[in-house]
Amino acid sequence: MDYWNTDSGWSMGSSEPATASGGSVLAIVFGDSLNAGKALLASARQIADELGSSVSVALFDGDEAAGNELVKAGADSVYLIASQPDSLLSGFQYAVGKLMGEDLGGYAPNVIMLTSGQRGDALAGMLASNLAGTLVVGANALAVDYSDQSLIATQPVYGGAAIASWKLAGKPQVVTLRPGTASPIFDKNRSGKVETSSIVVPNGLLEISISKSDSPALTPELNHASVIVAGGRGAGAEGFKLIGELAALLGGVVGATKSAVRAGWAAPAQQIGMLGATVKPRLYIAAGISGTPEHLMGITEGATIVAINRDSRAPIFALADYGIVGDLHEALPAFIARLTKTQV
Ligand SMILES: Cc1cc2nc3c(=O)[nH]c(=O)nc-3n(C[C@H](O)[C@H](O)[C@H](O)COP(=O)(O)OP(=O)(O)OC[C@H]3O[C@@H](n4cnc5c(N)ncnc54)[C@H](O)[C@@H]3O)c2cc1C
Structure with a gap:
């Protein structure tokens, strides 16, 4: 398995096909944004169906009940991963890498999907960069190009005055979807696997230096x-x-x-x-x-x-x-x- 990690990150070979057990669409969901996660799964399910593959979910800080909700919303397998209160994004990135290496068969998925926002976009950038994949953030529609099974992501540009379509290449194709892109589905007959992963999001992967800023009117x-x-x-x-x-x-x-x-x-x-x-x-x-x-x-x-x-x-x-x-x-x-x- 071409997988390794260091104190500051990890990387993974991506030349092999995704295994059936791992699925080639990975959705990353946070327990504190479960509704957004369910909506993301509607798109993940659609893309996986078009690619003829399955949907795995890395659910951070969600319990088994939340995992089951994600199964009803379209997931085939959900891995519950706990974080620590002071976990950094680099820790979440590391945990996703471990999940791929240990639970998903050691190969990068074809597609990684997250909800667009400050956290999702930043994590998506880290993942795309570490896995040498391609990235579109803030897409508002996704489709599959059947000629080569790649994703086409659509994104508003120029403040919404125009629409750009991006064809993603290689593997993995990482995309964040704007909230509201799809409505959650609920299929009470769906069944899938919900598993507590032994992986815990580590902290302390980055050295942080805090300095006082005198920028005016700071506000989030x-x-x-x-x-x-x-x-x-x-x-x-x-x-x-x-x-x-x-x-x-x-x-x-x-x-x-x-x-x-x-x-x-x-x-x-x-x-x-x-x-x-x-x-x-x-x-x-x-x-x-x-x-x-x-x-x-x-x-x-x-x-x-x-x-x-x-x-x-x-x-x-x-x-x-x-x-x-x-x-x-x-x-x-x-x-x-x-x-x-x-x-x-
Ligand atoms: C993958 C990717 C993601 C990115 N994401 C973002 C993002 O989220 N947000 C973002 O903002 N950028 C983003 N960028 C960067 C983006 O491409 C531009 O580099 C950036 O937005 C330019 O910022 P700017 O307009 O401040 O600087 P510049 O393009 O350098 O423009 C500065 C302007 O100031 C004018 N100016 C200079 N002095 C004065 C003066 N005294 N009075 C009046 N006007 C003056 C100049 O004429 C010039 O037009 C991203 C880039 C990449 C590749």
């Missing part, structure tokens, strides 16, 4: 915010202070692009886009953001978008309802001054 409540002021690489640390001020004046929250998060001007929880939050504000102010598809796909249709960018050719202007071509260090203080004046 992006998903529910009706006003978001977001900054990108063009904002810089000083720009983010202005962005925080404006967000506070508008009763909104601060969002960011991946580049801004990577620069340390915003926290990972503030990232919007393919690997970040999906938001549905009424007003979205984008300052120093170019408007790449990976960022814009995090903004659902319906938002009024105001873009501030000094480059008139920036793609964000194609989507914006209002645009200011200019320096955000001049535009944002003007907004702030106007709002401050209005409030006194």
